[in-house]
Amino acid sequence: MPITADQTQAQTATPFDLGAIFVSLELSKSTWLVTALSPGSEKMSRHSVTGGDIAGLFSCFAVLRQKAKRRKNRLYPMVIIQEAGxxxxxxxxVLSEEAWIESHIVEAASIAMPRRHRRAKTDRIDGEMLIRTLMAWKRGEPRACSMVKLLTPEEDDNRPIGRERKTLVAERVFHVNRIKGLLFAQGIREYEPVNRDRRQRLDELPP
Structure with missing residues (x-):
């Protein structure tokens, strides 16, 4: 079974019944780190799943739900947060297709960070911070973070088009400036390589 648990768990001040299992996902190509805060527990738990292993991820969720059920005699839904990426x-x-999962995607840059001192960036801190951010957002705190709209497959497919156009425009500007610079070095001014009459103007230039 590809699920492992970290025995070292962090303290959190939430001894009351949350009404759901709050989960954050830290996603990388090799590993998905699952941080969870369950009803009846005052500590967050950490688990790792092989990156891309959906079956392993849902097995991890099932274990978390069963543990919470043994403590509270209730099968809890899950509220999950992950960064847009x-x-x-x-x-x-995939997560939103399950009736017992409430899935949210957060814009990482919108999460408030402490200003007085810098904190070490580790998966543990990120996972715990995501859960605290999610709980604050669920309480209705408007400045906690900004959630991203879940895109449909069609909308997701269209996203690269804008990025590719931006890249192509930047490449065109680079080549236009390079051509104008080469001509300027030969004493040729006011030539616009993107104008419609560029070929005619080029023929009119001195050799």
């Missing part, structure tokens, strides 16, 4: 939208769509 490489795996964000397709995984979000």
């Amino acid at each position: 490489l795996d964000g939208f397709w995984l979000g769509r």
